[in-house]
Amino acid sequence: MGQHDDGTDYFSDPLGGLTDKQWDEMAGNRFYSSAFWLRLCALEGGGASGGVHVTLPDGGRAAVPVIAVGADPHPNCRWATILAAHGLPSPPEHGIYVGQRRGYLANLLTSPGTDAGSAAGRILEAVRSALPPVPPATESAQVAVHLTTPDVIAFREAGVTAEPVLLAADAWIGIPPGGWDEWLESLGSRHRIRRVRSEVRKFEQAGYRVTRRTLAEAWADVARLAIHTERRYGRAGDPSIYYDGFRSQGELAGSRAEVLLCAYDDGPPVGCCLYYRDGDTIYLRAVGFDYERLRGAAEYFNLAYHLPAQLPGVRWLHAGIATPDGKALRGAELRPLWLLDLSSTSVLDDHRDEIRAHNAALRADLAERSPAVAAAVGSAEWERFC
The missing domain is CATH 3.40.630.30 (Gcn5-related N-acetyltransferase (GNAT))
Known part of the structure; x- marks a missing residue:
């Protein structure tokens, strides 16, 4: 089982052994990655909650919340089901889910001022070496779900080869x-x-x-x-x-x-x-x-x-991923959320063109709902992997 630099276990608690203060210094204003929210999510069953965190060369930290995916995962953590709904093949069903059970918004967390690329590389190494506390499987995977575009870019630059899969439009209404x-x-x-x-x-x-x-x-x-x-x-x-x-x-x-x-x-x-x-x-x-x-x-x-x-x-209402057309009509910004297989080798590596076509089709389907939605999905964040 993987351990942090100080010897604590990745799955010792929902924060991987850090204090709430230490974790929140990295989470900042990312509420769904906060210590409070992760502890709240851990009240639910469906896999042990943990935190992978590393110390960086500049003295800062980086972290991601993780969940052990075994024989009976939480319904929101079944990446095979998610990918099947999009008509795509899946990595092995057991392993480590990077993200949280609830909230539909996952982030790479870093100390203020830390380089995201360096942080993504160190976190990637730690996640790939972690062994979740579930019965051993022949194969396992490490999959991040509902990542933002900047974090996808950081992990790709750190060596992830799989193409990101567009999942949803995350709605933010600015006041x-x-x-x-x-x-x-x-x-x-x-x-x-x-x-x-x-x-x-x-x-x-x-x-x-x-x-x-x-x-x-x-x-x-x-x-x-x-x-x-x-x-x-x-x-x-x-x-x-x-x-x-x-x-x-x-x-x-x-x-x-x-x-x-x-x-x-x-x-x-x-x-x-x-x-x-x-x-x-x-x-x-x-x-x-x-x-x-x-x-x-x-x-x-x-x-x-x-x-x-x-x-x-x-100043902001975070309205989530359902009914993007109704939210866009109320002025919502729609930001793409992605699934990214972080495994060193992935079944998705051989489906780059298929995934790009899926991403473009999903974006086009959203745009066809109304002129408001079309305007909201026209940013560079959407174009990068479509």
């Missing part, structure tokens, strides 16, 4: 210094502005009572409403998993996890939005609705976007 009114004007299109104003007006006229609570206070309502939404889309499992999961998250998160609840007539909430606040950024995590009791007043858009955007001091 200008002038707040809500300036954000509305930034949408540009009169049609978009009228649409948002109409959604807000409908919600206000519906007579909902909106309250803000911590997840520790509202976990039962969040679980109940999330189950409604998951059932609507045929995904709900054992209800106890939702209740236990949100209660555990609330206990660990404290004031960092907030919930917007809407209700009427003093009854139980009929809608909710769970988010995490980190500095000037809100990370949207979950919405849930009792659909039979809604009033058709654009409840989703108001709870998930319009109300969070009006909170004091908010």
Whole structure:
């Protein structure tokens, strides 16, 4: 099993033996790579959580969160399933997943001022030499999922030969210094502005009572409403998993996890939005609705976007990877996220042209959804591997 320079094990804990402070000095403002978030993700099963970190020649550090992928991995860590959904072959199914279970955004972490290329090379060596604490397999792989374009470039320059596979568009909605009114004007299109104003007006006229609570206070309502939404889309499992999961998250998160609840007539909430606040950024995590009791007043858009955007001091809403067209219409930047096989040899090495064609086709499919999406996927970050 791999070990760090100080002898601690990669999988000794979710941070690989570092303190929260040491880890967060590298994570900076990357919330989904923070010590808090990694410890929260480790509450779930499906493989041991760890951290690979190295000391660099300049005295700085570099790190990545990792998960041991064995016979029963977490559903989000099955790279073979992810690649099959994109019609591509997969590396061996066991090994090390570079990233975290939740959040859909992985990063190469470095001390401030550290050269990313040097850091990627040292991390690559450490990840490839690590042995996860799972039953031995004939073959294993090291796969990073939901990497940003700059990190893909750094790992490729460090020696990764496999072509990156485009997975998704990560949506970021910027709120200008002038707040809500300036954000509305930034949408540009009169049609978009009228649409948002109409959604807000409908919600206000519906007579909902909106309250803000911590997840520790509202976990039962969040679980109940999330189950409604998951059932609507045929995904709900054992209800106890939702209740236990949100209660555990609330206990660990404290004031960092907030919930917007809407209700009427003093009854139980009929809608909710769970988010995490980190500095000037809100990370949207979950919405849930009792659909039979809604009033058709654009409840989703108001709870998930319009109300969070009006909170004091908010400059960014991280809206994740689903429904990029609706988010682009609300001014979101869409940034590509990639799967990259870090293994020294990869089955994907022989499929460069096929992967490039897949990437270009996925980008074109996104662009065809609307002029707003087409504009959002036109940057150099998208063009590099398409």
